[in-house]
Amino acid sequence: MLIVQKKKSKFLVLLACTLIACLSPIYVPATEIKKVASGNFGLPGVLDLPTAKRLPDAELILTLQNHEHILATGVTFQALPRLGVSFRYAGLGSGGNFAQGRLIWDRSFDAHLSILDEKKYLPAISIGLRDFIGTGWYSSEYIVGTKSIGNLELTTGLGFGRLAGRNSFSNPLGAFSSGFDQRGQVDFGSGGTLGKINWFQGDAAVFYGMNYYFGEKIIVSAEYSSDIMAQETSYLNVNSPWNIGISYQLNDYISLSTQYLYGSQFSVTTQVSINPGRPPMLGGKELAPVPMRLRGENALPVNKNYKDLIEKVFEADRFEVHYLKFEENTVNIVVTNTKFRSTAQALGRISSTLQRFSSDKIKFANISFYSQDLQVANYRIDLEKVTFEQLEPAAPINKDPSIVAIDGEVLNITKNSPRFTWGVGPYLEHRIFNPDKPFSLETGIEAAAGYLITPGLKISGAVRKSILTNLTDNQRLDSGSQLPQVSSSWPLYDLAGQSGHIHKLALSYVKKLAPALYGRSHAGLLEPFFAGFGGEVLYKPAQSPIGIGVDIHHVRQRDYDMRFDLLDYQTTVGHVSLYYDAGGMFDIEVNAGRYLAGDWGATATISRKFGSGWEIGGYATLTDVPFDTFGEGSFDKALYVSLPIDWIVSSPVQSRRRLTIRPITRDGGASLSSARQLYRQIEWSQNASFQREFGRLWK
Amino acid sequence: MEMKTFLINFALILILTSCTNTPERETGEIKTLQLLKQAFDQRNHSEIFVDSRILLSREKIDAANIPVLFVKLKSGQNGTLTPYPGQGIGQTWLGADGATITTERGILKASRGMGDDLMGSSSSMPPWAKINENLIRYERKLIYMTGNNKILKRSLECKIQRNSLKKVIEIWDVKFSVRKFDENCTNKQIKIKNTYFVDDREIVRRSSQFHSDTLGYILTERLDR
Incomplete structure (x- = not known):
């Protein structure tokens, strides 16, 4: 037993070293890679099966697949030159009790690691994990190779887990360690965690696939799947292991695919591909800057300041x-x-x-x-x-x-600048991942105003009135949370705030206190759910990639109608924060302290910022709340994309839109969203941003 | 169906116009939609332009008595530019649309306001007078900006040769006696072939020069006498 464990440890060390080597952000220009076909899971693939190709660095793909028994949406991101990740939310089955009659609405997370690029005589090789965080509906792993011969791209791979259903055989990795021979059962608990790792364990099976490229627009695909679709047999006829499809590249961004799957099912998939480094109009269109004059030797003297x-x-x-x-x-x-x-x-x-x-x-x-x-x-x-x-x-x-x-x-x-500022316009709120109504929206009118009393001291607020909403259709009003319901009671706020509410009304003071030291304090109705007072201090030297912040607030929960009344629950929250951004590929933020439900812990945020202004990242919060007490999802986490509007419109504007995908909104690790604003306020003007976009200096 | 009706109504509401007195509050959904609409309109109208050859005549050029540079893109879009006042680095020409082109000895050095701009360039090309019928080799560097706002430098091996015979070209009804120079530049990624027609005063009267991958070659003509 000890020997087996030692062998397994060696293998894991070897695997870890390989992963570290592959994950290290070596520069691999995206231009080396020709158009890569993506499968239904968003990552490089034939149809349902993966290929060993890799997407261009930073490629972002939105996927929508629909047939009678599935409605799947997904976001895929090539996070590193060799690592692609994909998040998918799918309504599965039919005849069920959830939205659209689905049996389940399932979240899953995949990763695809490119080990080797295709060479003249060698195939590309990749490994991947499917649905490795969550309920494990699609739980499987693969080692796959792909070789191109002219316009034909051939793929073969070894599947494990769900991908080892057809013509399976004993695991060849068992030669390295007997630990691979049996696939352990996974207990995912409340979901949202890796569970007990059983990757690449148990029997294996071979799968095959091919893509044929007719020019740059059309791809014809066929695959022999090793997945017997055991989980789907109650509602889906699986008559054949063969899947076929044809996809058409409509323009630079959109591809459409129609497929015949499992010998019984027509399916359509739409994909939108964008890349932060591939703006619609390279360079953007704007007035030219003032050309500089000659100075120094040979220059005509200029003695006046104009x-x-x-x-x-x-x-x-x-x-x-x-x-x-x-x-x-x-x-x-x-x-x-x-x-x-x-x-x-x-x-x-x-x-x-x-x-x-x-x-x-x-x-x-x-x-x-x-x-x-x-x-x-x-x-x-x-x-x-x-x-x-x-x-x-x-x-x-x-x-x-x-x-x-x-x-x-x-x-x-x-x-x-004007002391009195105001604005009127619509607002947009959305809720996602409710199995009864996976996507809910609200829009209405927001009126906002602010008055600058003295430099830095400002009173500002915003009121909102809903006009059109289906947030109120939510029947799941009680989250059942065992913690103080500081965040999970949002359905009650959605409902009670319909007649018009004060979104925010606060007096705030902001000032640069000393070179590299910034301060902010505020009091009032700080945000929709909380009122109170507090402040933060941030130390961020201009030349340093590191910033340190401290914030502390005493807050009381607002009444559900979001007017002036308050509920009984009150607490003090505070964090020490560390920010790191050297203008390179990644920046990191860690906040440690006390959260709204009284729990103690830390939030780690890692994001990739691009010179084009895009930011793609994610965060996870772990506190002293046990996973079981937290409830579904086990702990708070989210992915987000921040898109600069000038990237789309190709002319200079400062607006940006941020989309956060937060699988579960629970109470553990819930934070005051208005608590830490200083770093957000200064980061885009700091040296790291300047260095990141240096090429635009003289544009 | 219920969702479809909701989305239609939702879109209608978003067509409302928002207003504000400060750019700080310009982050609402409507502002974004307005910008997107603006961009869409711009893209749809990008092929529509005023041909400066209709607006300008030889008489007007002569009467102005200032240097005038005519530039035409491969899309057909064209315009005239006049020198930016003052002593700059090279000669910067300013167009009516706010774009600038900077030349050095008539050779394209940089552009701004043209989208995929040539951010800068340098070259060890000898003066026009020292170029003869024999091939002369030198280096040229072209500098661009990537989609991620990084500097992208392209180094090219170039050779240039003067055509032995003088020839006469006509630019907007005026004949100029010029010599033709052919410049070929290559690296692993691209091959560029520029042509210059240079008069006795070393003014590049007409040229076809590579600008960028997006805009391709641009035609320049010096319209003043």
Whole structure:
């Protein structure tokens, strides 16, 4: 027994080393890879079966598959050059009691790891896990190889678990360890965890598939599946192991596929593929920046600062100038950027304008950015050094760069912006993953207003009135949570807030307290479910990739109608937070402390930020609440995508939309959403963002 | 059916117009939809443009008495540009649509406001006067921006050769005596073939030059005498 365990440990160590080597973010340009067909599970595939191909780095695919017995939606993301992950939400079966008569609405999570790319004589090789977190409906693993011969792509693989149903044989990995011979039963408990790991265990079976590419638009596919569909036989006729299909690439983004599956079922699949690095219009369309003038030797002397011209250009570029002064050899400027999402681009615009229209005597510029009443970032520009960089841009350099992020002094200026701000428009709320109504929406009118009393001190609020909703159709009003219902009581708020509610009404004060130190406090109806008071402090040096924050709030639960009344439940929450963003591939945030239900624990967020402004990430919260007490899902977790609108419209706007996929909203690990705002407020202006989008500096 | 009705009504509500007095609040759903609609409209109208050859005549060009550069893209879209005032790096030309093109000795150096812009370039090409019928080799670097806002540099091996015979070309009713220069640049990914017609004053009167993968080659003509 000991020997078996040792062998197993060795194998796991070997597997871990291989995984680490493969997962390390080596640079593999996406352009090396031709169009890769995705299967019904979103990851590279024939139809239901996988191939060994890999998607281009950062590819994001939305999949919708529909036939009589399945409605599956999925999001696939190539998180690393060699690692693709997929989340799927599917309504399975028919004649059941859930929405659309489904037997179950199932969430599942897949991973596909590319071990080897295809070579002249060698196939591509990948391994993958299906449904390895959750209820395990599709629980299976595979090792797969794919080789292209001209336009024909042949695939064969070894399936385990569900993929070892047809013509199965004893596991060849048993040669390494007898631990692979038997597949252990998995107890997924409340779901949402890995359960007891039985990957690649038990019998195996072989599967085959082929894709034939007719040009760039049409793919004809056929596969022999080793999945006998045992879980589906109660409602699905499985007459054949063969599946066939044809897909058509409608345009750069959308593909449509029609399939005949299991010898009994017609199915259609639609996929939308996008990539943060592949915007609809490369570069975007906007007015050109001011070209820089020649400075130094051979240049005509300029002895005057053209302040009026500078202000006119800034007005055209929608910079609100709060302060502009020429002092000795430096021009100091404080602006609010209201147009460019990219701080690099905003910085380039300001720099080139100052370089051109200031006198030879002015050799440096100190630029301070304001955003929502806070001085969020400072940069120092060497106006002579940047002269030739505009038309011969180079990659960022570490040694003596011409533009440096600095911890600027605290400025006491009066903003040149309207004190009273207001806005009226519709709002949108959605709820997903309710098995009775998997997708619910509400829209209505929101009126928001704010008044800046003194610099940094503001009263602001928003009221909402629902106009059209089906959130109220939710019959699951009681979450049955054993914890204080701080978050899971959202159906009660949805219902009681219909006649109009105060979304938020708070007095807030925000200020840069010292170089690299930011502070914020607020009190009032902080968010829809909670009222109270509290604040946060953030230390984030301009040149450091690390930020540290502390927040503490005392809050009381608001009444379900979300007006001025409060419920009895009150608590104190607080966190110590660590932020890391070096401008590279990933950034990390860890918050540790006390949560709304009184539980103690930590939230880890990891996200991948792109130079195009996209952010794709996820978080998980583990607290001292046991998984059983937490309820379905075991612990709080979510995936999110933040999409910059300028990426879509190809012209400079600052808006972005964020979509969070949170499988279960329970009470354990529930956090005050208004608690930590400072880092969000400054991060897009910080040095890491500037470095990440450096190429846009002189755009 | 119930869901379909809901979505139709939902879309109708979103057609409402929102309003605000500050960009800080411009993050509502309607603003997003407006931007998307704007982008869609722009894309649909991108093929519609005013031909500057209808707006401008030889008389007007002569009367203006300033350098004028005519630029035509492969899409047919065209426009005239005039020098950006002041002493810059190279010669920057400004178009009526707010785009700029920077040239150095008549060779495209950079562009802005044209989408997939040539962010910059450098070359060790000798002066026009030193180029003869023999092939001269040198390097050229073209700099672009990727979809993820990173700098992308392309290094090319180039050779250029002057055509032995002088020829006369006509640009907007005026004849110019020029020499033709053929430039070929290659690397593993691309092959570029640029053509320049240069007069005795070393002004590039007409050229066909590679701009970018998206815009391809652009035609330039110097319209002033």
